[in-house]
Structure formats: C-alpha cells, structure tokens
Ligand SMILES: Nc1ncnc2c1ncn2[C@@H]1O[C@H](COP(=O)(O)OP(=O)(O)OP(=O)(O)O)[C@@H](O)[C@H]1O
Ligand SMILES: Nc1ccn([C@@H]2O[C@H](COP(=O)(O)O)[C@@H](O)[C@H]2O)c(=O)n1
C-alpha cells in the first residue's frame with residue numbers, strides 16, 4: 561500500500577470500531593461465487609461486496625483509475641490492492657451492515673496482506689467454491705452478461721492467474737483452519753444446501769435422536785450419542801424418535 565493519508569486513517573478507524581464480520585468468498589472464475597452470494601444474502605442477511613463488480617462500477621463512474629482498471633480486467637490481471645481495498649472500505653462503511661461477504665477478494669498474496677494491514681480485519685472463514693475448469697469454462701461462455709472478460713482468450717488468462725496467484729491464498733487460509741470448501745460442480749440448489757450448512761449456527765443445527773420414555777420425566781437430559789458423546793438437549797413432550805434442538 562502507498563502512504564496512508566488522514567482521510568484513509570479515519571476510514572480505517574471507523575471500520576475497525578464497527579468490528580465487522582467478514583467472510584471471504586473465493587473460487588475460480590465462473591465457480592458460482594456471485595450466484596451463491598445472492599442466496600446467502602437472502603437467507604443470512606449479509607451484505608454482498610463483489611470486488612469485480614466494484615471495479616466495473618469504478619470504470620463506469622469515469623474515475624481517473626477507470627482506464628487502468630479496464631485494461632487490467634481485459635487482460636485478466638489483478639488490479640493494485642490499494643485501489644480495490646479503498647473501494648471495499650467505502651462500500652463497507654456505506655452499507656450500514658456489519659456482516660459482509662467479500663467475493664473475489666483477496667485474489668493474491670498482495671491483496672491479502674494489504675487488506676489485513678490496512679483494515680486489521682481477519683476473516684471469520686473463507687468459503688471456497690471448488691469447481692473443475694471445464695465446468696467453469698462452459699458457464700462463463702454462456703453467462704451472457706456482456707462482460708468484456710468472458711471470452712475464451714481472457715478466460716484462459718484468468719484461469720492461469722487463479723492457479724498461480726489465488727490458490728496460494730486459499731492454501732494460506734487452509735493452513736489456519738479457516739477454509740470451508742464446497743463442491744461447486746453441482747446444480748445451484750444442491751450447492752446452496754452445502755453452503756447453508758456452513759452458515760447455520762451450531763446451536764441451530766437440529767439432530768434426530770432416539771428418546772426413550774423413561775427419560776421424558778426430566779426437562780434437560782444428557783444423552784450419550786455416537787457422534788458427540790454428551791450433548792444437552794431440551795426434551796419434547798412426546799417420547800420416541802424426535803427432532804430436538806441442541807442447546808449447547
Ligand atoms: N451450480 C451451477 N450450475 C450451473 N450454472 C451455474 C451454477 N452456478 C452458477 N452458474 C452460472 O454460471 C455463471 C457464472 O456464475 P457466477 O457469475 O455466479 O460465477 P462467479 O464465480 O461469480 O464468476 P466470476 O468470478 O467470473 O465473477 C452464471 O451464468 C451462473 O448463472
Ligand atoms: N480482487 C480483485 C478482484 C477482481 N479483479 C479484477 O476484476 C476481474 C473480474 O473479477 P470477478 O471476480 O468479477 O471475476 C478479475 O479478472 C480482475 O481483473 C481484481 O483485479 N482484483
């Protein structure tokens with residue numbers, strides 16, 4: 561990052577004070593990041609910030625960086641972190657939310673280190689959509705959203721950048737135990753079922769357990785289970801096979 565001026569310092573302080581919760585959404589071009597983020601927003605009330613969308617909006621706005629960004633996108637190259645991070649910070653502050661899906665960022669080690677250094681924000685986890693190139697290529701070539709980089713020449717460049725620069729970032733977070741990997745080469749609905757499991761808080765996950773009648777006289781009971789040995793469950797009035805919410 562270049563020098564930090566007073567205005568940027570203020571932005572960083574305001575953001576840090578808000579203690580935002582951030583999930584990085586990563587995966588190859590066309591793996592379905594944007595599609596799944598839209599579903600997550602609807603169900604889990606995050607704000608979706610796509611770094612690519614913010615950069616494309618910056619081109620349209622006629623900003624002084626517009627031509628540089630446009631050229632980088634056409635070549636499938638990664639725009640300097642300083643530019644992208646400023647756009648992300650601004651969008652985070654303007655949103656009024658404190659839960660963010662940051663899609664397509666960090667794209668390389670420079671993005672990752674600069675974001676952490678400037679914002680002091682660590683992601684809660686990284687959602688990684690793993691998809692074979694063949695499937696991603698097919699999806700991008702039929703996306704039809706008028707994107708200048710959805711042509712076979714640029715797509716190949718984007719795949720190369722993903723393998724060489726973005727995968728190492730995913731490996732970095734894997735080593736920290738922060739990656740939640742999703743098999744993305746399935747129909748949209750099936751992919752979202754797997755995504756939902758990642759976003760559903762542990763305490764809300766419902767388990768089916770067999771409750772024997774003699775246990776039903778108590779409100780709370782410790783049940784020895786195969787998967788997690790002693791969990792506390794709130795008992796429902798009827799005995800038999802029941803769905804019980806886990807309460808610890
Ligand atoms: N699971 C899926 N099965 C089939 N098609 C899909 C699936 N998920 C997304 N698509 C389609 O594939 C195309 C690319 O999806 P999307 O824009 O969500 O990918 P992305 O990861 O955000 O790509 P990029 O990195 O280029 O922005 C879209 O036309 C979308 O409708
Ligand atoms: N962190 C980023 C993210 C994106 N870019 C550039 O935008 C292009 C499109 O990104 P999508 O996520 O919408 O596919 C990408 O190929 C890069 O040129 C970037 O520079 N930095």
Ligand SMILES: [Mg+2]
Nearest residue numbers: 593594610612
């Ligand atoms: Mg996208």
